[in-house]
Amino acid sequence: MVSRQRLFVVVSLMVLVGAASLVWRPTSSAVLYSGYARADTGPLTLEITVDPPIGSPGDTLRVNARVTNHSPQPLTPSIVIQLPSGLSGNVYALPPGATFNLQESRIDWLPVVPNGAAVEFNLDVVIQSADVLTPERDVIGILRHQGNESRTASQVWLGIPPLVGSVLAQEQATVGRPVRLHADIAGPGPLTVVWDLGDGRRLPIAEPEVAFPAAGNYNISVEVSNPGGSVTRQINLIVLPVPLASFRPDDDTPAVGQPVTFINRSGGQPPLNVFWDFGDGTTLVGQQEPTHTYSRGGAYRVRLTIENGIGRSEAIQDIVVGVAPIADMVIPDRTAVGQPLVGQAFSEDGATRITWDMGDGRSYEGPNVSHQYRRPGDYYVTMTADNGHGLTQVGKWVHVDSGISTLFLPLATLLIGGESVGLNVEDPAELILDPAVERLDGVFTLDPIPFPNGTSLAEQLFAYLNAARARFELPPLTYNYELSSAAQDHARDKARFPDNPHVGTDGTTAAERLLRSSYRGGYAGEATAWGFSDPRLAVEFWINSDSHRPILLNRITNDVGVGYLEDYASANVWHWTAEFGVSYGAPIRATLRAQYPLAGHTALDTDVVNYSWVWPLRPASGERFTVYLVSGERYVSLGSIAQPVYGSLYTLSIDARRVIGAQATTTTRAIGYDWVVRLESGTGQVLAESERRLISFMPDPAATLPLATAVPTLPIVTATPNTAPPVVSPSPVPTEVPPTSELPPVIITATPRPTMAP
Secondary structure, three states: OOOEEEEEOOOOOOOOOOOEEEEEOOOOOOOOOOOEEEEEEOOEEEEEEEEOOEEOOOOEEEEEEEEEEOOOOOEOOEEEEEOOOOEEEOHHHOOOOEEEEOOOOEEEEOOOEOOOOEEEEEEEEEEOOOOOOOOEEEEEEEEEEOOEEEEEEEEEEEOOOOEEEEEEEOOOOEOOOOEEEEEEEEOOOOOEEEEEOOOOOEEOOOOOEEOOOOOEEEEEEEEEEEOOEEEEEEEEEEEEOOOEOOEEEOOOOOEOOOEEEEEEOOEOOOOOEEEEEOOOOOEEEOOOOOEEEOOOOEEEEEEEEEEOOOOEEEEEEEEEEEOOOOEEEEOOOEEEOOOEEEEEEEEOOOOOEEEEEOOOOOEEEOOEEEEEOOOOEEEEEEEEEEOOOOEEEEEEEEEEEOOOOOOOOOOOEEEEOOEEEEOOOOOOOOOOOOEOOOOOOOOOOOOOOOOOOOOOHHHHHHHHHHHHHHHOOOOOOEEOHHHHHHHHHHHHHHHHOOOOOOOOOOOOOHHHHHHHOOOOOEEEEEEEEEOOOOHHHHHHHHHHOOOOHHHHOEOOOOEEEEEEEEOOOOOOOEEEEEEEEEOOOOOOOOOOEEEEOOOOEEEEOOOEEEEEEEOOOOOOOOOEEEEEEEEOOEEEEEEEEOOOOEOOEEEEEEEOHHHHHHHHOOOOOOEEEEEEEEEEOOOOOEEEEOOOEEEEEEOOHHHOOOOOOOOOOOOOOOOOOOOOOOOOOOOOOOOOOOOOOOOOOOOEEOOOOOOOOO
């Protein structure tokens, strides 16, 4: 609602402004930054002290690292101290066993700590540069010993004192009239602003609005402080006794019959005479802030006149009175989870803004809405139409049945020979997450949980996941065996083949692996981590990761499965996987996905080609996969198989000559086909079919050499060659038992197994 105001001043006023500046730097900042941090791992304690914890470019800070051994024998921990960027130090001051990585500002220290004693070192560092936007930095300490790790951080402030530009009063100053004081302030925070009004009042407000009860000269000062220093600037403000009229309505586009309060912001030396003209024939004398109601729509000019013994002032403002819009909406009264609910709003009397409240915490703006619910239930949908003069609300109950849930993040991509295969099997148009928070204010950490003896690491991972959700007031997730089975299989798979964290070595996506493990709910994301010996650290990593945090803190998710594998033969040793699901959702539709060969592949007709595809479900008894070469309407079967070679990956290996025979040898050019794989029932019914891919075969020159015609010079002896045995065209159908592979080494797994089948 835009204010339209014209101000007429009869008597001119004067504001005299002068400026002075003072700068002060504090000598202590222990209140905000202690510069001390401590980490404990078993019998070892690491302490980091930065003195002083506050500095500006050119200052010198002393970093002290001290490690204490509380055990009865000497220990050799590994310590990492990560310094903020912009610091430089004397590397020759480090003790034996310590190195300084200048590029990464990191100190690696391998001390030998005697029993019951402590070792320490001091390093003086000079602040070369400071980040004005983020002066609060961390000196991070990491203490590692025998596979255990503990982290700590000492927060320091590296910045510059504040900068204060012009200081002014934004309105003309008269007795009793509110005046807003403003200072142009810059510099790193946290900033503290205190105004001294020169009459005994001190206000800790950035932009105070003040009124002076008497005319006169006021020396006003503003003090701006941050941990790096304090700056003071002064102005001289003259407050005059002349009247100055000013007002505003609490609503400048009210509706007919709506009470409007006129807020008087006038000033001047009392006594003041006040006269109001509301523009509809109604006048009022003597009331400072009247309330008036208009009975008809239209434009009205409101006039305020004030006067005292020194002068007279007048202010005018136009307001427009109207009626609330007439509005309605059309929306279905029933839908299903994952299905779009489409609604449309209709309005008269110039509605300028239409908003929708879908009853599940989500809102939209505009005359049309399309929304998908993620939980079944009953929701009250509210449409609000606003034309500036009033609001009209229309509501309706919508029942949401159970249905198919949309696929969730993450969307990793597997590159196969330059082609992209998305993790979302059905490639939905919209991926929806409903995280409790969009971003973090700082580094997220969890307190260690004292688990009873015998608690597996997978159970600990499950507990830390729910502990992290509890920090954001989210309900705990329910443990699910099928999800844990998928998580454990993927953790084992990634220990051996860690290249792509979310794509199985058989080409399956996370959602497909949930189908293979027989999970009956909707897919809600996957999180993987490796190299962390403690599940708490893995969960902290996920929460601090912008791509993983929405998955862990999703309000929609209610099921989780956990997997853990410890394999010292692998590069990263510790491998963690968490699979998330929505119990009331529905699984994705299984898709028969062709893998190899890629479209446009060319081979000799005698080359053995590996036709590969992915199918996440176990074939039923009698079902088989058949690979066809397609030419026009003609389908030529290359062969059938019924068992995967690994996981959900199927491969049929065969050369084209066995099937198409001499057809490929009658020409020297390549013959093109489409290859396709079908899932068929025992009676030949097609249950699923992959995409078609172009493949071409060239005749093998070594197999199609023409015979030379000899010109005889001697009598020709005709010999009748023995008839060659016919070439049998086999249909390669492998045995029902998949090929065996060497078993992996014994590993430690920690996924809890149920006492009975799910």
